Amino acid sequence: MARVFTPKVVTANALLEGDVIYQTATGWTGDLAEAEVLTDEADADLRLIEAAQQTGHVVGAYLMDVDLSTESPQPAHFREAFRARGPSNYIHGKQEVARNV
Amino acid sequence: MSILVTDTGFAPDNWAEPIVTLGVANDATALDVPSDADPATIPLCDGLQLIRVDFPSSADGRGFTIARQLRLRGFTGRLRARGHVLADQYAMARRSGFDEVEISKELAARQPEDQWRFRANWRENDYQTRLRTHKPAKA
Amino acid sequence: MYSYTDFDAAFLKERNAQFRAQVERRIDGSLTEDEFKPLRLMNGLYLQLHAYMLRVAIPYGTLNSRQMHKLADIADKWDKGYGHFTTRQNIQYNWPKLRDVPDMLDALAEVDMHAIQTSGNTIRNVTADHFAGAAADEIADPRPVAELIRQWSTDHPEFQFLPRKFKVAVTGSPNDRAVTRAHDIGLRMVTRDGEAGFEVIVGGGLGRTPMIGKVIREFLPRADLLPYLEAIVSVYNLLGRRDNKYKARIKITVHENGLDDFRARVEERFALIRPQFTGVDQQMLSAIEAEFAPPVFRDAPVTAFEDARRHYPAFRSWADTNLTEHRAAGYAIVTVSLKAHGATPGDATSAQMRLMADLAKRYGHDELRISHEQNVILPHVHKSDLPSVYSALAAAGLGTANVGLISDIIACPGMDYCALATARSIPIAQEIATRFEELKLEHDIGPLKIKISGCINACGHHHVGHIGILGLDRAGVENYQITLGGDSTEDAAIGTRAGPGFSAEDIIPAIERLVRAYLELRSEPAETFLQTYRRLGLEPFKAALYPEARANAA
Ligand code: HEM
């Protein structure tokens, strides 16, 4: 049986700030909702290679699974949910920024 | 052509004779030693003038111990580190007993001479020398 | 307490300048991430889930008030106003920015502190008994030796790129509070025929293949210490596996080659290295020892303490759990719990750090310690000062009377911060503590160590917890496995897996069933959880954990 390709987003940490970022069609964003969703495997591989080459800006790029059943892409795995939100013991990380806007 | 780094900076390699792979001949003047060699069994014959130890990756620190063991066994000839050695590892290499480091042009382009020269002061601030020879000021 | 020599200070200045240059070179592209990573790790800088993390060494866990104040200042200036004290006597900052890290390191250097070798495949921050120099049961203070090892291992040219990380712990007491048997090298100070020396233990470790260390030398004369350590690490550097990260620790090297073979290689290497050490190191050790001379203890009545104990139940309860016997008459060792019920184990705010620093200065001969159980210790407090110390602590949320009890939990950062985690550990610790606080049972339960790790790497020491909890990812859901009967002391033991794991919702009730079973099973209130477990074995506890299995079998 052929493996089904699930939708993906390229994610990494920013070199200078260290925070979680996602690839968009033209650059990077801190907001998963703005990320470029990749539904084609070859395309995803290519975009990952492109991301990994931007060593002056990002660290540790990889493909994460996203769930498209709602309006904007959601993390498919709880690890990515934490990366997208922040730790559970303090309101720090992205949730802190979200609360301040 | 590769580049030779010493305390004075970059220079072309000035060793002209063949370097023989460890285990091929016993009477070589120059030996190439891989990073998985056992330093206790490397033959230190009279005519041996240069030993070149390979660093396949900058994360592979075996060469430092190999150099140290060769020095402790009495080798006084030229000891060279070759391969993926970083400027930041230059002091470690010198302190472990190497005389010089041989790097590729590509690595030299990315890590230019001033970055290596920055560590030419490797004799300073060295805990090891101090623990072995220094007379403590506070006693 | 040791203060830096000019040499230490000059070294650190130079080292920080190097790291500043390395950060610049990473940013300008001279260094790739692959090349930069080992260099930043060597300086304690990780990249975690949400941000960078800086791990600062607190060598052998000892601090003075100035240093603690600086840690607080750094938390305010470059982090989010708090720090996390770890099981390896380090403090971690969870939110630094890459460009700020060189400044943070310079700030640390102002108070003789650094982040060197708190990470990476090198010899890590040396840990020691947190009651060193104060405990009544101590043979000798292990810190001078730990400081000597710090100097020897710092920037050691041969050992910056080992096959894997390398951890050394020292204890000077027969009651092992430094978990020496779970370290790459454990040193126990011993004497033989009046001569001081060490029992050398090698190849212990937790992680995915937990192993209890083995004795490689029963008695090593003091003066042979550095050459012998150097021989061990040198043999390991060449012999340790580099093909598989999970088999790269010295415990596997010793296991695969056999202790006798390993020992023979070490002894051979030792013979080669020994003449290098001409005794200068021993002179330095004597100089260091002089700096660790015990404070001048005062002789004063302890009636204020006795009175407070009699009249204030809260103080009595705290005194019963958080004090340890001191070697000097009239003194006590205070353990300040960083485990308020529901708080993150090991976290302290900058205000709390400052308060502890001020108390240490005023009442504690200016000394603080960090324990591997993630608490802070005031090692020398006169008993007459304890009521004042307690009320100040209590007012700042630091007066929790739970040291050694069920809510005094070790927990690693887990999935809330750690890039390697498979599940969270902090919320589990918070919920267990809160639950048992509600039940008002913890003093009745007595000594019980729960230790939680968020993945198989075992940073939370779960293998050696009386109850160990390991967080895993089972098909995309957090799942928690329980081990029972572990022990981190001189009778070190690896816990036994109790059975299938529990979901995040079910783990707290499972722990409660387990503890209630113990309360029923114990022969008398004085029999601890661990003693009951050792007497009865796994079965009755298993039955409590998995009641449905028993029902099915019936
Ligand atoms: C948050 C980032 C951390 C990372 C990425 C990390 C990584 C690791 C890894 C990979 C291991 C397994 C090593 C092996 O088995 O070869 C390990 C073990 C360990 N770590 Fe951590 N750790 C982290 C935090 C901590 C903290 C916060 C502590 C102290 C509370 C700690 C203390 C330990 C201890 C005690 C061990 C087990 C002992 C041993 O080395 O065998 N680590 N860590």
Ligand code: SF4
């Ligand atoms: S045990 Fe795992 S999750 Fe916890 S800190 Fe260590 S590596 Fe991270």
